[in-house]
Amino acid sequence: MAIWLLLLFLLSPLLSSSTTTAKITHLFPSSIIHPEQLKISLATKTTNKLYKEKFYTQILDHFNYNPQSYHTFQQRYLINSKYWGGANNNSPIFVYTGNEGDIEWFAQNTGFMFETAPHFKALLVFIEHRFYGKSMPYGGNKVIAYSNSTTLGYLSSTQALADYATLIVDLKKNLTATDSPVVVFGGSYGGMLAAWFRLKYPHVAVGALASSAPILNFDNITSPFSFNNIITQDFRSESEKCYKVIKRSWQEIDETAAKPGGLEILRKSFRICKNYISAGSLKSWLGTAYVYTAMTDYPTPSNFLNPLPAYPVKQMCKAIDDPKTGNNTLEKLYGAANIYYNYTGDAKCFDLNDDSDPHGLGGWTWQACTEMILLTDGNTEESIFPASNYSYNDRLEFCKEKYNIEPRPSWVPMEFGAHHIHRVLKRFGSNIIFFNGLRDPWSGGGVLKDISKSVVAIVAKEGAHHVDLRFSTSEDPEWLKHARKREIHIISKWLSQYYRTLDDSP
């Protein structure tokens, strides 16, 4: 999830010299590792085999009845019926509740569903979130859809949930599979949606696997320092020295940049392309690498955000701690950055101005300006990033300037519930798994303790951002195998219980 949110808001302390607007402009992901090409190779490898692409005529506004609410758009979903036991057997339907990006990307990174489908004889459906990928209102025209707050206004989580409910109910009708149980899956923002979907639409889904879903990261329920504390801890757990090098490096970068010819030194040290450099953009580029590497600190090689080796935080620290680099901080940092930005070794230079968006995540800025007020930008004195307070006002100012709109920070906890969640859900609701990996900076906003017998937390000390949902590999550690096994076991229980109830009430 975090990509745009992070880029916009997490790293702001790294850019203390720039104005709010300048901050934003230079905070997009930077790399020249040809993400488009990566995407295509993945797509050709998998698309034809894994799923078919379909479209559903979706209503623009579910909650009002103004004439414009009746407008429709084509919502994309991906479907795989290879393993499905069929409507006659009431075989289950596994639905991925799409996040803030191209649904193919999420499907390709949710191997868990493909791998468990044969066991459950499940139909697989991945639904794209409105205003992302090909699911663009206004005739599929992204330029219009994203043009202003009047058109973007319909991009909201409640609308997305109602989209999913409507599509699922209609799809089941069309498949004459009205008695097939639906289980929803999602990771990150998609995991939040999955959990909320089970809570708001229990009549549509019998259960939800919400992976790395920071539903408590609102309204100060989770400390705004938690996110960066966890990143700090991730690096410290690998090497105290590594952590200290990074922690001290921000000042060194500023000092170097301030010297005559300093920017040129920095440019050369980090092989930055000739088009642009500033201390702020460099720090943001490095910060991005640390944040995303911590988030995707998987135990096996991966290619979610960028291609990465197994345990990439360890690898970064290895590069930093490399005795060959001596006391040369810049060389150390360059080694670390290379892990995240250039693991394939193809990069000739790095473009700090790169604002390509291969996974189509741009709409998140709007969501982060309206309802997704996940404050994560606090840094204590101990933080691996420069100490700083978190600031709702920075967000407010940015959003006013960008969209002339004011966030509604209390809306999400008000609508979906977050305060005292253990008290509330102890005797209400059922059948939700909250998976969290404690190395994931988002885990601080997750549900980490069982709430009831059937609203349970699976916590993996060694896990990162929705690692459980990824394709398995032969090198998966035991803790990961165990977490997935437990998830399968729990989902099986939901389904058997559903079938028993179905038999009881014909």
Add this chain to the structure above:
Amino acid sequence: MAIWLLLLFLLSPLLSSSTTTAKITHLFPSSIIHPEQLKISLATKTTNKLYKEKFYTQILDHFNYNPQSYHTFQQRYLINSKYWGGANNNSPIFVYTGNEGDIEWFAQNTGFMFETAPHFKALLVFIEHRFYGKSMPYGGNKVIAYSNSTTLGYLSSTQALADYATLIVDLKKNLTATDSPVVVFGGSYGGMLAAWFRLKYPHVAVGALASSAPILNFDNITSPFSFNNIITQDFRSESEKCYKVIKRSWQEIDETAAKPGGLEILRKSFRICKNYISAGSLKSWLGTAYVYTAMTDYPTPSNFLNPLPAYPVKQMCKAIDDPKTGNNTLEKLYGAANIYYNYTGDAKCFDLNDDSDPHGLGGWTWQACTEMILLTDGNTEESIFPASNYSYNDRLEFCKEKYNIEPRPSWVPMEFGAHHIHRVLKRFGSNIIFFNGLRDPWSGGGVLKDISKSVVAIVAKEGAHHVDLRFSTSEDPEWLKHARKREIHIISKWLSQYYRTLDDSP
């Protein structure tokens, strides 16, 4: 609830000769018993004592973020803190989730809350539904708010529920009573809202008493013949002869009207004022009386829709069966109509054209044209009304003509759940009481069986429309006392359980 819905849609078979539009025009309540005066007398009797009127700045659109969604309006609520044990004691807050009309009217007819408040030390809050009473968007200007589908568009049940949640959460903050448990109450459409509120906002309300809430009257889950079947049964249970007289009367009215001078005969027979008469309007006027008398067939004198004696259906049938009227059907019907329209005896003549709306229920037409597609207009051969099929198409045509809008009949069951409710809520959700009186025509669409240990049905064979919520009287029968006692007992359990959980998780 039913008032506008009924007037618009239930009685259509009685008006077979008129066009759709004509039907609508002439289907408003007809009486000259000075309803405004009645209201005023009630208000002066109760308002000052029972509650204070307050206003809350409410957001127009909770689910979108277009610029117009940020508009606000003043939402009215009534508050009574006389019995409240206070925030320090975490004393409970009882909230009435307002229906489709002036909230004062509902407050004055929900004595149950006032009478139980001292026992529970409860704060009482009655929230008015948006677009009704004084809670009018567009600067409180009803003419603008009701002018077209663009402005009316924001009148929807999901917006109303979000209004209630927002208002309650803010009110609790302002009272520093965030730990006070909230129980929601509602009758009819207000009961539907109360039940849905508990399901969608379990973090805001610990339980709901949903009285006479036909949440299953959608999508053919409940037979569209059920409503009139129950009315038929109500009259038959009093007197088979009475039922037969009414059943045969429709044809006699048509035949009389078709004769030369026939309308004049009808006018005189029913003391209709000189301004207007037609067979259709007369039949509709009579039908209205039967429907509402059945709905409010209370065991004690009442004044909910009109002033009525105890057991008014029995009284109607007594008038019809009166030997003094011999074989004169019109005289018999007049006697019956007098029970409903002129129990006070003040009426000089009756105005079939009367479209006064003393309780401000007009917005229901919009709701019945968008999402509240409660089809109730089927009449079997046995029906007390002329046999007729129910028709979604009639509704569709009417709504297209009136608002240029198409209903979304599957929205409510999709959004709130209605199909297989026993299966769905057996292991999801908790703390809802569904009260239904089986003499209430709406009870056919209610939840009549326990769903789980804490989602329970209280069914009173002898009861009418949300009779349990009314002020008690010294003549209340045992079954009614018993139902209320059970409700109080169950609500007590919810609260003790909440307080125990509160103690467990400080």
